[in-house]
Amino acid sequence: MSTVVERISKKFGETTALSSIDLTIEKGEFVAILGPSGCGKTTLLRLLAGFEKPSAGSITMNDELIATHSQTVPPEKRNIGMVFQSFALWPHLKVKEQIQFPIQHHRYVPETLKKNSGERVREMLELVGLSKYGERMPSELSGGQKQRVAIARALAPQPALLLMDEPLSSLDAELRMDLRKEIQTIHRFTKTSIVYVTHDQGEALAMADKIVVMKDGQIEQIGSPEEIFLRPETMFVAKFVGKANILRGSWTQHFFKPEGETSVVWENKSVSTEMRNDGLFPVRPEQLVVRKSGCGLQGIVRNVMFQGKEIHYSIEVNGNLINVHTNSFHRYHVDEKVVVDFKLESDLPVYSEPLVGI
Missing domain, CATH: 3.40.50.300 (P-loop containing nucleotide triphosphate hydrolases)
Incomplete structure (x- = not known):
């Protein structure tokens, strides 16, 4: 009952x-x-x-x-x-x-x-x-x-x-x-x-x-x-559960253009209607990738924390800090100029089992 x-x-x-x-x-x-x-x-x-x-x-x-x-x-x-x-x-x-x-x-x-x-x-x-x-x-x-x-x-x-x-x-x-x-x-x-x-x-x-x-x-x-982790319905849930970065910009259907950017467009189909209407894009740290150059958000590394299998970066982009979690195969250093990009949806993990141990 x-x-x-x-x-x-x-x-x-x-x-x-x-x-x-x-x-x-x-x-x-x-x-x-x-x-x-x-x-x-x-x-x-x-x-x-x-x-x-x-x-x-x-x-x-x-x-x-x-x-x-x-x-x-x-x-x-x-x-x-x-x-x-x-x-x-x-x-x-x-x-x-x-x-x-x-x-x-x-x-x-x-x-x-x-x-x-x-x-x-x-x-x-x-x-x-x-x-x-x-x-x-x-x-x-x-x-x-x-x-x-x-x-x-x-x-x-x-x-x-x-x-x-x-x-x-x-x-x-x-x-x-x-x-x-x-x-x-x-x-x-x-x-x-x-x-x-x-x-x-x-x-x-x-x-x-x-x-x-x-x-x-x-x-x-x-x-x-x-559902809570991958498809948060509000900004609070995105930040509290997924520790997401909340980026501002504009949506055209499932395509997001970050604020102040002309050439960067990211696709994501799981963002709630409420957040799209508010021009918000919740991006978890593991959904981002750091590169030395190329297409993406131009930023400067402000903090680096080695976590064994991962490295946690805080990267300043247009005056705001964005958190990025990447593998430890390549390391960037404080004050280094980098590019932050969103991983293609095909590259993101698909969770068919409960997210045990997160």
């Missing part, structure tokens, strides 16, 4: 945190809520959890109305699980007891699961790779192990919806990459609906079936990772 958010708004005094949000979370779907700090993503998660009451609109879960401006079902009476950024493990309970607690006390747990709680605990520990850690206390675990316990605890009572509030943000980079893969595996195995709040574009692109990009309490765009 699905969770449906209809025209949800939330105000704190005179401040509007959310404005008329519509969102459907299908059964088994992994939805990432992506946006910068203060965009309203955590407020939306708290409304789904029951920690806040909406100022307007409604939330329906499994055909049951659970929240309106006048009444709301409390968190303990919703069929949800929650994973927090801070782990939130009970310091006095062993790992296996952490997982067993919601099985015994969650109101939606099937009776057969309660009767076989020991087996369910063993199953959850195996799922998160902690089969040998059931007798340990939280103080004896690493950060990554604590988060695995938190995930196992949230999944143990078989919730209809799992809410995850930036669960990897307090972990180091390598561990975050490992847990991304584990969360994906767990999702495929359990088929639980997940709402995952993050400000990390890489996490959202790597794990989600659907991404909801938010800004200033409103939804900017909803789509698959490929």
Whole structure:
């Protein structure tokens, strides 16, 4: 069954945190809520959890109305699980007891699961790779192990919806990459609906079936990772997710002429109508190429960052900085004059699989 958010708004005094949000979370779907700090993503998660009451609109879960401006079902009476950024493990309970607690006390747990709680605990520990850690206390675990316990605890009572509030943000980079893969595996195995709040574009692109990009309490765009990354509908989505350069100029059908240029014309068929109408062209750094000479935008290299397989350039063109990511086979230097050109669409990568690991 699905969770449906209809025209949800939330105000704190005179401040509007959310404005008329519509969102459907299908059964088994992994939805990432992506946006910068203060965009309203955590407020939306708290409304789904029951920690806040909406100022307007409604939330329906499994055909049951659970929240309106006048009444709301409390968190303990919703069929949800929650994973927090801070782990939130009970310091006095062993790992296996952490997982067993919601099985015994969650109101939606099937009776057969309660009767076989020991087996369910063993199953959850195996799922998160902690089969040998059931007798340990939280103080004896690493950060990554604590988060695995938190995930196992949230999944143990078989919730209809799992809410995850930036669960990897307090972990180091390598561990975050490992847990991304584990969360994906767990999702495929359990088929639980997940709402995952993050400000990390890489996490959202790597794990989600659907991404909801938010800004200033409103939804900017909803789509698959490929749609959000390759076909942004607004300037904000282009810059926040794809780290795109926003070039100004004029469009004639699918052909773009940069502002102030007479001989440079670039073709692109994936730019939204809204951005074409505004004379904008979002160009991701990897869509550009740097040459010593030839046709393109004349510029001067202002910054060079070697990144192993790539080199990241900041190039000044007509007083504006353009970011370009190229391979490391040929290197340009600071203050060197170069030409920046757009790659032919036939040379751009075609993503037929989810953009895992970006």
